[in-house]
Amino acid sequence: MGHKRVYLDYNATTPLHPEVRKEMAEAMEMFGNPSSMHSYGREARANVEHARKTVAEFIGAHEDELVFVGSGSEANNTVLSLFACASNLCIPGFKGRQGIITTKIEHPCVLETSQCLMHRGSQVRLLDVDRYGRIDMEQLKEYLDDHIGLVSVMTANNEIGTIQEIREISRLAHEHGALMHTDAVQAVGKMPIDVNDLEVDFLTMSAHKIYGPKGIGALYVRKDTPYCPFIRGGHQERGRRAGTENTLGILGLARAVEMRRVEMDDEVRRLAEMKQVLKDGIAASIDEVEFNGHPEHSMSNTLNVSFPGAEGEAILLYLDLEGIAVSTGSACASGSLDPSHVLLATGSSAEQAHGSIRISMGRETTMDDIRYVLDVLPRVIEKIRNMSTAYVKGGAHAAAE
Numbered sequence: 467m468g469h470k471r472v473y474l475d476y477n478a479t480t481p482l483h484p485e486v487r488k489e490m491a492e493a494m495e496m497f498g499n500p501s502s503m504h505s506y507g508r509e510a511r512a513n514v515e516h517a518r519k520t521v522a523e524f525i526g527a528h529e530d531e532l533v534f535v536g537s538g539s540e541a542n543n544t545v546l547s548l549f550a551c552a553s554n555l556c557i558p559g560f561k562g563r564q565g566i567i568t569t570k571i572e573h574p575c576v577l578e579t580s581q582c583l584m585h586r587g588s589q590v591r592l593l594d595v596d597r598y599g600r601i602d603m604e605q606l607k608e609y610l611d612d613h614i615g616l617v618s619v620m621t622a623n624n625e626i627g628t629i630q631e632i633r634e635i636s637r638l639a640h641e642h643g644a645l646m647h648t649d650a651v652q653a654v655g656k657m658p659i660d661v662n663d664l665e666v667d668f669l670t671m672s673a674h675k676i677y678g679p680k681g682i683g684a685l686y687v688r689k690d691t692p693y694c695p696f697i698r699g700g701h702q703e704r705g706r707r708a709g710t711e712n713t714l715g716i717l718g719l720a721r722a723v724e725m726r727r728v729e730m731d732d733e734v735r736r737l738a739e740m741k742q743v744l745k746d747g748i749a750a751s752i753d754e755v756e757f758n759g760h761p762e763h764s765m766s767n768t769l770n771v772s773f774p775g776a777e778g779e780a781i782l783l784y785l786d787l788e789g790i791a792v793s794t795g796s797a798c799a800s801g802s803l804d805p806s807h808v809l810l811a812t813g814s815s816a817e818q819a820h821g822s823i824r825i826s827m828g829r830e831t832t833m834d835d836i837r838y839v840l841d842v843l844p845r846v847i848e849k850i851r852n853m854s855t856a857y858v859k860g861g862a863h864a865a866a867e
């Protein structure tokens with residue numbers, strides 16, 4: 467008798483939407499190269515361009531402004547690397563502006579690219595965040611000068627769900643002659659996103675976070691914005707990204723977007739309700755918990771919580787034994803078990819950061835799943851805390867008494 471399985475790691479990836487699977491299964495027959503001029507090629511081209519229109523319209527963009535890329539990570543690498551290019555005069559008008567401002571809580575694909583550019587001589591400034599994960603606007607004003615070519619701030623954080631004031635940030639960037647990029651991988655399809663409302667020049671999205679396939683993303687590039695391809699060698703994507711198009715992925719992404727258009731609003735309401743039940747339930751049944759992220763400006767699907775005295779990895783593994791899949795912010799994949807850079811940036815102690823888990827919900831999550839978590843989690847935390855010699859109930863306070 468197998469027990470219940472509950473997937474609560476939607477911010478890591480999502481299952482394919484059944485409609486996406488159907489679309490892709492049919493599209494597998496269509497093998498033509500969209501660059502070919504015969505009927506096989508023309509059929510593929512027509513489908514790719516139709517998909518481009520669908521995806522572009524979903525974020526308020528024109529189809530000419532949308533470049534299909536291999537992932538969200540590639541889109542982010544492309545934009546940041548433009549400014550390594552700026553020093554080489556690839557993008558006229560930006561000579562001397564190879565500086566980048568980004569934040570301490572970005573996805574590793576932004577942070578590591580920034581670091582690499584810094585080593586190659588670009589100026590990179592990392593913005594601090596407050597305890598809720600929101601950036602410091604005064605510091606942004608202070609950092610903006612005429613060496614800065616790009617400001618890159620994520621719309622919604624993948625670990626703690628905090629949402630930034632992207633439009634305000636764009637305006638400040640533009641006032642100082644810089645371009646604006648946002649990594650909206652966690653936001654597109656989970657909240658209304660319009661590139662004109664946000665006033666951004668570049669925006670990153672990825673299919674597999676919204677029930678589409680892995681290995682396909684899109685980069686929005688505003689009309690007439692300086693640009694330089696990251697992958698060279700072909701005229702695909704109007705010379706903005708070489709390589710034969712991933713037709714299957716592109717059609718899957720477009721179908722995923724169409725389904726988001728239908729399902730998003732109701733789902734957001736449903737998830738917000740479940741998040742509240744989850745939060746209240748945890749607070750009522752477990753001692754000394756700390757919720758991370760912004761209390762209001764936060765994704766309705768994401769709850770990040772710290773349990774001092776319990777290691778996040780232990781919680782994850784014990785929950786997994788009960789069929790529940792969550793994640794921790796630690797870089798355990800690299801074998802280092804560093805505490806989450808996001809939580810440290812919000813001022814969490816290393817202990818608090820180590821003891822945190824991220825519960826991220828999605829379209830298949832039910833209230834029944836949430837009740838199951840609320841049944842299992844208190845037992846798991848108690849068990850781990852009892853095993854931990856370091857944990858003293860009441861923390862340092864009680865220990866001192």
Ligand SMILES: *Cc1c(COP(=O)(O)O)cnc(C)c1O
Nearest residue numbers: 537538539573624649651652672
């Ligand atoms: C998942 C994610 C990415 C990376 O997207 P991939 O398509 O997996 O490369 C980038 N930024 C954020 C915020 C993400 O959550």
